[in-house]
Amino acid sequence: MAQFLIVIDDASDWRPYLPSDNMVTVHDYLDMGAYADRSAMQVINLCRSYDYLSTGYYCSLMAEARGHRVIPRVMTINDLTQDRLFSLPLSGLDKLPDSVNDIAMKIYFGFCDNPQLEKIARKIFERFTVPVLVVRLSRQAGKWQVDTIEPSAFQDLTEPEQDLFAKYLEVFSQKVWKLPKAAKRYRYEIAMLVDEHEKMPASDKAALKLFTKSANRIGMDLVQIGANDLARLSEFDGLFIRSTTNISNFTYRFAKAAEQLGLVVMDDPESIMKCTNKVFLTELLNRHKVPVPKSLIFKKSDENWVDNVIDNIGLPAVLKVPDGAFSLGVLKVKDRQALIEQANKIFEHSALILAQAFMPTDYDWRIGMLNRQPIYACRYFMSRGHWQIYQHHQSGRVSSGDFDCVDLKMVPQQVIDTATKAANLIGAGLYGVDLKEIDGKAYVIEVNDNPSIDHDVEDLFLGDLVYDRVMTEFLRRIQLRGL
Known part of the structure; x- marks a missing residue:
């Protein structure tokens, strides 16, 4: 579990706020070898200046060298001085009155005090993860554009702004201010991203509980987070996505942000990009001579x-x-x-x-892959009277066919070999390869990142071992990174 450390220029800078044992001066932090033995640490760099070769710049640089997760990162600092091509998403700006043509706001850890600007504030913070930002936007010829995005020193905040800063710092780094829980502590914490409103999630509630129990058995905790919890990512050592992924939704943003923070991510942004687009996937499989329809x-x-x-x-x-x-x-x-x-x-x-x-079969094979190895095998049968596994009715109801799980040793070798070759073109993450077997030959239908793992479905043959393998892989990757 990551611990928080607030780094400031001078102890007197913190006078308006509650005393904290998590606060150190940049002078102390930059001492040779200081805090180097604490790799699982989140550093909030509140130095007045992030200019190149300043103490604020070196604070972020040294944090990354020590394996600490820090905001802002050095790359973010450099982007703020060089990035002039930031694409501005609308995120509610199009709903502002026509009379509003200029906006000036401060963003505190991704939050601002104007509800109408909350979405755009969060988007900007995702791109430039800096504690306090001053942003100026203007509408030119009907289109909004960024005039300035620059860090703001928390030391210069007015009294009302100090209240906002303290409020949103507490939201961002909850564990700085709260007493340690009396409950069992775990060495590592993994965020499990879910969407409670999703009709067809990647894992049902029973499976999510089994993932959590498996993680607990090996000294890790799984904490469920949702689409609005991006700012909490720095609390964790890993991100496990259990919501349907897509480039255009929040799952991809979470994967990108977690990767930038140095978390172990399953599945990573590149896997999401490759798997969610069937055109890309088909071109990739054809180029590497993997059989497809x-x-x-x-x-x-x-x-x-x-x-x-x-x-x-x-x-x-x-x-x-x-x-x-x-x-x-x-x-x-x-x-x-x-x-x-x-x-x-x-x-x-x-x-x-x-x-x-069109290649009609009674069922499709699903081979679960993790770290380039098959871990489970299922057969999904077509929905009754339909040519697909899932049938989406006009009423909104979804029906599906039967299923079974089998021992990997009983799966035709050509199915295993083809699934392995296809998944390895994507990466070493958690994938579900769908295949059709016709006349002794296996054809890849698609490779899914973030595959379905439901209780009494994909775990029907292996039971808890499915969950144990996924969580053990998380632990292995975290330990390899020295977190």
């Missing part, structure tokens, strides 16, 4: 794309939205007219479409 990637501007799909793939064919999940965005088209209609709907929000040959 006959495929064609096409765009609306392609000449005679309708004929190309029919001639090369045949009908019926399967059209896939690049970033769909749980059978969403996967459509079967039986004739030419359906192909045109469904493809044009997809083109409304995607420049590319993946068409694949």
Whole structure:
């Protein structure tokens, strides 16, 4: 579990605030070898200046060299002086009255005192993780742009601003101010990212409890966090994502932020990027000669794309939205007219479409992979009367087929070998490889990062061992990093 340390220029700078044993001066922190034996530490650098080669700059530099997680990081300090191409997300700015054309605000650990600007404040903090920022925005020709983003010295805050600073510092670093819990302490803590409102999460509640019990058995704790807890990441040693991942949602932001903080992340941003886009995945698998259904990637501007799909793939064919999940965005088209209609709907929000040959089977194999090794095997049977595992009804109800789990030794070798080759092209994380087996040959349908692990489904054969393997891998990676 990470401990907090607040570094300031002079002890007198902290006079307006409650005394804290977690506060040290930068002079003491920069002493040769100081705090070097405490690798699991979060440093909040509150020096007045982060200028190059200043004591504030060296504070962050030394923290990273000692294996401490620090805000701001040296790369962030450098970005603040060089980054002039920051893309500004709207995040509520488009809802401001037309009369508002200029905004000046202070951001304290990702928070501000204006509810209308909370989202944009959080986005800016995710990009520039600095304790206090001064931000000025302006609307030019109907579009918002960044005029300035620069650090603000907490020593210069007014009395009302000091109250805000103390409030949001407490939110950001809760454990600085609270007495240690009497409950059992764990050597490491892992944040488990979940979305309580998700209809089809990566793990059900029973599985989440079993992950936690497994972590506890080996001296780690799993703490559930949600989409609004990005600022808490620095409390933890690792991030375990159990919410459906996508480049465009909060899971990717969390993975990126955790990676930048030096946490062990499962799954990492690169894996999310590679796995969530079926077009990328198909191109990757084809290039490395991994068997996949006959495929064609096409765009609306392609000449005679309708004929190309029919001639090369045949009908019926399967059209896939690049970033769909749980059978969403996967459509079967039986004739030419359906192909045109469904493809044009997809083109409304995607420049590319993946068409694949329709390969009917009674079930798909799912091979769970971790650290380049298979760890479990399941068979997912098609939903009754449907051609997919999941059937999404117009009422919003989702039905699925039956399933079973088998001993890896009973899985055809070609299925294991193909799954392993495909997953290893992605990385060494936790993946679920879906395959079809036809006439003794295995074809990869997709590789899923953050695969489903539900109680009495994926753990049906191995039981608690599935959870133990995942948590033990977290422990191994944390220890390798010396956290």
